[in-house]
Amino acid sequence: ISVRLHVMYMHSASYRxxxxxxxxxxxxxxxxxxxxxxxxxxxxxxxxxxxxxxxxLEKVAADLRASIWKQMADxxxxxxxxxxxxxxxQVLDTIALLGAVPPRYNxxxxxxxxxxYFSMARGNASVPAxxxxxxxxxxxxxxxxxxxxxxxxxxxxxxxxxxxxEAKALGVDTVPxxxxxxxxxxxxxxxxxxxxxxxxxxxxxxxxxxYKEVIADLKAAGASWIQFxxxxxxxxxxxxxxxAFTKAYSELESSFSGLNVLIETYFADxxxxxxxxxxxxxGVSAIGFDLVRGAKTLDLIKGGxxxxxxxxxxxxDGRNIWANDLAASLTTLQALEGIVGKDKLVVSTSxxxxxxxxxxxxxPKLDKEIKSWLAFAAQKVVEVDALAKALSGAKDEAFFxxxxxxxxxxxSSPRVTNEAVQKAAAALRGSDHRRATNVSARxxxxxxxxxxxxxxxxxxxxxxxxxxxxRVRREYKAKKISEDGYVKAIKEEISKVVKxxxxxxxxxxxxxxxxxxxxVEYFGEQLSGxxxxxxxxxxxxxxxxxxxxxxxxxxSRPNPMTVFWSSTAQSMTKRPMKGxxxxxxxxxxxxxxxxxxxxxxxxxxxxxxxxxEVEDLEKAGINVIQxxxxxxxxxxPLRKAEHAFYLxxxxxxxxxxxxxxxxxxxxxxxxxxSNFNDIIHSIIDMDADVITIENSRSDEKLLSxxxxxxxxxxxxxxxxxxxHSPRIPSTExxxxxxxxxxxxxxxxxxxxxxxxxxxxxxxxxxxxxLQNMVAAAKQIRTQL
Ligand code: GLN
Ligand code: ZN
Numbered sequence: 021i022s023v024r025l026h027v028m029y030m031h032s033a034s035y036r037x038x039x040x041x042x043x044x045x046x047x048x049x050x051x052x053x054x055x056x057x058x059x060x061x062x063x064x065x066x067x068x069x070x071x072x073x074x075x076x077l078e079k080v081a082a083d084l085r086a087s088i089w090k091q092m093a094d095x096x097x098x099x100x101x102x103x104x105x106x107x108x109x110q111v112l113d114t115i116a117l118l119g120a121v122p123p124r125y126n127x128x129x130x131x132x133x134x135x136x137y138f139s140m141a142r143g144n145a146s147v148p149a150x151x152x153x154x155x156x157x158x159x160x161x162x163x164x165x166x167x168x169x170x171x172x173x174x175x176x177x178x179x180x181x182x183x184x185x186e187a188k189a190l191g192v193d194t195v196p197x198x199x200x201x202x203x204x205x206x207x208x209x210x211x212x213x214x215x216x217x218x219x220x221x222x223x224x225x226x227x228x229x230x231y232k233e234v235i236a237d238l239k240a241a242g243a244s245w246i247q248f249x250x251x252x253x254x255x256x257x258x259x260x261x262x263x264a265f266t267k268a269y270s271e272l273e274s275s276f277s278g279l280n281v282l283i284e285t286y287f288a289d290x291x292x293x294x295x296x297x298x299x300x301x302x303g304v305s306a307i308g309f310d311l312v313r314g315a316k317t318l319d320l321i322k323g324g325x326x327x328x329x330x331x332x333x334x335x336x337d338g339r340n341i342w343a344n345d346l347a348a349s350l351t352t353l354q355a356l357e358g359i360v361g362k363d364k365l366v367v368s369t370s371x372x373x374x375x376x377x378x379x380x381x382x383x384p385k386l387d388k389e390i391k392s393w394l395a396f397a398a399q400k401v402v403e404v405d406a407l408a409k410a411l412s413g414a415k416d417e418a419f420f421x422x423x424x425x426x427x428x429x430x431x432s433s434p435r436v437t438n439e440a441v442q443k444a445a446a447a448l449r450g451s452d453h454r455r456a457t458n459v460s461a462r463x464x465x466x467x468x469x470x471x472x473x474x475x476x477x478x479x480x481x482x483x484x485x486x487x488x489x490x491r492v493r494r495e496y497k498a499k500k501i502s503e504d505g506y507v508k509a510i511k512e513e514i515s516k517v518v519k520x521x522x523x524x525x526x527x528x529x530x531x532x533x534x535x536x537x538x539x540v541e542y543f544g545e546q547l548s549g550x551x552x553x554x555x556x557x558x559x560x561x562x563x564x565x566x567x568x569x570x571x572x573x574x575x576s577r578p579n580p581m582t583v584f585w586s587s588t589a590q591s592m593t594k595r596p597m598k599g600x601x602x603x604x605x606x607x608x609x610x611x612x613x614x615x616x617x618x619x620x621x622x623x624x625x626x627x628x629x630x631x632x633e634v635e636d637l638e639k640a641g642i643n644v645i646q647x648x649x650x651x652x653x654x655x656x657p658l659r660k661a662e663h664a665f666y667l668x669x670x671x672x673x674x675x676x677x678x679x680x681x682x683x684x685x686x687x688x689x690x691x692x693x694s695n696f697n698d699i700i701h702s703i704i705d706m707d708a709d710v711i712t713i714e715n716s717r718s719d720e721k722l723l724s725x726x727x728x729x730x731x732x733x734x735x736x737x738x739x740x741x742x743x744h745s746p747r748i749p750s751t752e753x754x755x756x757x758x759x760x761x762x763x764x765x766x767x768x769x770x771x772x773x774x775x776x777x778x779x780x781x782x783x784x785x786x787x788x789x790l791q792n793m794v795a796a797a798k799q800i801r802t803q804l
Pocket of ligand 1: 480481482533539600648650690691692776777778779
């Protein structure tokens with residue numbers, strides 16, 4: 021079906037295929053913006069660096085949008101999303117749409133341009149950027165709206181309607197997507213000064229008139245459908261919040277006439293109360309559900325779905341890279357068809373495809389068999405369409421049987437299954453894994469061996485990654501320099517880092533991680549069961565993308581991964597050298613994870629592999645081993661009821677890695693956040709000997725835990741300065757922070773360290789900062 025023809029069929033729920041058969045409708049919730057080769061990233065960065073013009077950036081963006089719309093239209097998708105493109109973030113776009121610019125950006129009204137937009141996103145010479153935080157449980161970060169009672173809202177960005185018209189001019193009738201008013205306000209934070217008194221949802225009255233203007237605009241431009249994303253509905257909400265949601269959409273109802281309105285939910289099942297609320301909105305004609313992560317929603321739908329409304333069934337996973345099990349989805353869809361009726365069922369993705377990789381076509385080097393198991397965004401669009409056709413009886417048999425063959429090969433492939441690993445992991449379940457001795461006895465034994473001063477100093481692992489280092493790694497990978505040449509270069513770097521730390525008089529040293537590109541990739545590349553892509557990028561924030569490894573099979577560790585470098589580093593110094601590993605939960609949470617077994621199963625397997633490494637390091641004479649769990653907290657499920665189960669297996673996995681070491685081996689862990697007040701008991705249960713944590717933004721949050729009387733007996737190193745900033749902290753300032761900690765923590769458990777690794781900093785910053793840090797520790801030691 022050509023783009024133009026396709027448009028003609030847009031008005032009925034199902035439309036006729038060339039074959040004369042009625043085709044079930046298909047829909048995509050949203051699509052990646054970055055482009056198959058990160059075109060938008062490079063265009064943005066070049067614009068920010070003033071190397072290209074606004075027009076050039078706009079041209080790249082328009083070309084990307086056009087090719088995405090065309091691709092979906094060509095694939096046969098009926099409801100093609102519009103306005104899911106963004107120069108930075110869809111929540112920031114909504115801030116712009118509503119004119120909710122914080123006063124410090126000095127916006128003078130009118131249509132918001134790049135200047136104001138990017139100042140909010142990234143800061144400018146005089147004002148820092150707005151806060152950013154994770155979008156639900158994804159690795160995507162959105163800009164947090166800052167709202168107070170006196171924000172003056174105005175319709176200040178016409179992006180949604182402009183993109184609608186732009187697509188229309190190309191012959192594609194899109195469904196404009198807006199972040200819904202309820203989700204927008206729920207995700208906002210109160211502006212400075214009104215934190216305690218402010219009820220965010222009270223602003224609904226002020227923003228709904230703007231939404232009405234936008235709706236009217238879209239209608240006037242010809243839109244017949246509008247999608248409101250309300251993912252907040254999957255969270256634990258109180259009834260007054262749901263009432264505000266219902267009120268908001270009843271209020272908008274008058275502007276919905278002549279329109280089909282879709283409310284889209286995603287990332288989890290919708291709790292029963294929210295399900296009731298969203299399905300009983302009279303002005304809303306369609307509701308989208310995530311049926312991949314929302315098995316419970318499926319039951320609710322089976323229990324009753326309002327007659328006459330459309331069900332957008334999200335059966336194709338927007339959060340992962342696996343090919344859909346088409347036969348299974350078809351069965352689900354057929355069951356749903358029986359409930360809502362043929363004309364009211366729309367095949368969709370579970371969420372926006374923003375959270376998956378873009379196009380498998382750009383992975384020529386990926387192993388063929390593994391590739392047959394995968395589907396990136398472009399392939400998922402085709403899957404949605406194939407399911408819609410199959411439902412209508414126009415099943416593409418060849419496509420379905422190729423898919424079935426791939427599913428079968430994935431189930432039986434020897435590269436996926438490793439019986440020994442499966443057995444070992446299964447044996448872990450239900451049993452407990454703890455070190456034999458309690459932490460205070462262990463700390464005593466370790467102290468006899470390590471003989472550290474009080475307030476010992478250390479760093480988190482990485483040292484500055486110079487351009488030269490990156491070049492050496494790149495050339496080694498490309499086989500442009502020999503193994504010998506590479507080892508020599510890395511050894512030299514380690515020796516430099518060791519000498520520097522000795523000069524600075526740091527107590528527990530690190531080797532600096534010069535051989536690592538990334539703390540997960542480095543391990544994934546050496547473990548079995550992992551695959552890597554060339555272009556499998558996913559947007560993290562703004563122009564930043566990550567390329568998560570793919571865990572496709574049972575994980576094992578064929579060879580030691582870090583022992584050579586750590587023992588080389590230890591041989592260069594008499595001081596203790598920390599072995600440096602990434603923990604199982606962090607490896608899991610920063611990868612695309614297999615969907616054919618529970619996450620905890622995969623995590624246990626990784627834990628066993630890391631356990632092998634820990635024990636080999638110990639055998640090689642490494643007495644201090646740090647196992648980073650930077651991402652433990654971000655794996656927390658969206659809903660509170662599921663937290664305990666996750667924390668239980670995550671913490672268990674961590675303990676598995678080190679339960680077998682001697683009392684005298686000191687296990688450290690590191691975490692990249694300070695807001696762990698709610699999970700403090702799980703952190704204690706990890707039973708590490710020493711934990712170093714980020715603490716850069718405020719001491720208060722962290723200190724309050726201990727003030728409230730939480731007993732913490734293990735070593736703890738709350739970061740004494742912020743490594744995310746180039747600023748060099750003074751000795752006084754660091755001493756001051758250490759003294760604050762000493763007020764609530766025992767002298768003999770406190771460590772002094774920066775709050776994260778130093779790899780993004782320059783030596784010119786790192787040297788004086790660490791100098792001051794050591795000076796502060798020494799100064800306080802003399803006063804104790
Ligand atoms: N050991 C790692 C480093 O120093 C930890 C990084 C992190 O916590 N994100 O780079
Ligand atoms: Zn960190």
